[in-house]
Amino acid sequence: MGVEKYPEALEFILHWGEMGTHWGANRSVAQVHALLYLSKKPLDAEAICGALDLARSNVSTALKELQGYGIVRRTHVAGDRRDHFVAETELWEMFMAITAERKKREIDPVIAKLAELKERMAANKDLPAHVRDRIGGMHDFINTLTTWYGQVRGLKKSTLISLMKLGAKVARFIPGGKD
Amino acid sequence: MGVEKYPEALEFILHWGEMGTHWGANRSVAQVHALLYLSKKPLDAEAICGALDLARSNVSTALKELQGYGIVRRTHVAGDRRDHFVAETELWEMFMAITAERKKREIDPVIAKLAELKERMAANKDLPAHVRDRIGGMHDFINTLTTWYGQVRGLKKSTLISLMKLGAKVARFIPGGKD
């Protein structure tokens, strides 16, 4: 019996799907992800269709997308020819995979565009200074954030968890950062 | 002359609008924001319509949304009866305002739903243990992240900037976190 038969599990799937529409993903992608996340055993595409009442092709697209994010992978089940799928259940891994992919899709293009504009603006003498400053400032700001992100994501998981537990107390290590 | 007449400024506005569609906002909202961000002087709604070729009502809705995020505010211009609008140009402030609002809209409802499910699952004896664990684990994980966020966002801006500059070096202060 599939987990989607339990009311709480189904509600989780539906809510997750709904939230997905407000984030980058569409409803189907988020629902498939939620189902796999709750499932103990690998599921084949047909089983997912049945559980969520989605078209086979839609499930295929969703699985591809989730594999693109790196949070779902194919496995093989002995004695079964069909592909089966499992979701990453380590939440830290999942979170890292999603942020990395979203950065690639949504932040990197902005940085590239801002860099391009910056270059062109340097050669454009009658552009008001404040426009140059604002666009340049945005570029610098996003660069600062992503550089920080790039460094921090390289830390060991255990170190990151310790840092999170420390919370606001990290400020103790900063001169003048008592509060 | 409005900034949207400069090719680089216009490109910034269009690109920002396009990216907006991939984030929570719609194109119009993001474009209005970009225009105000680049504008040195406060703009009235009519001027925004003209600059971006949007319907008056659409601009009205966009301005309301941006004020809801706390990144645009109304001002008055001497000798002019119309409302005028300016964007937050302090990028750090802007970033904090957006993350706070997105948390409220997109994360808090998930936490509430997960808490509700957790409670109901506790009373449901024939629910498989792994379903309880996975949903509970998600709840704990998101709580950990948001608790950390809540603490860190309370720090002084200067402290936060110092921490960012430190980057991966913060790990030095964690026992066993050399890398």
Place this chain on the structure above:
DNA sequence: CGATAGTTTCAGAAATAACCGAAATACTCT
């Protein structure tokens, strides 16, 4: 080398979200 089972692609249909313009409402000044 077919036959069969499994998967993906794609064009159109359905659903959703964005946008416009007209009408209603609110405000300001005399």
Place this chain on the structure above:
DNA sequence: AGAGTATTTCGGTTATTTCTGAAACTATCG
């Protein structure tokens, strides 16, 4: 108060995205 101007709300339209079902493609087994 009421004329004139500014702003918001709302029903309908358009644009965009998502989803489907059929067809094409791929792989595996006898």
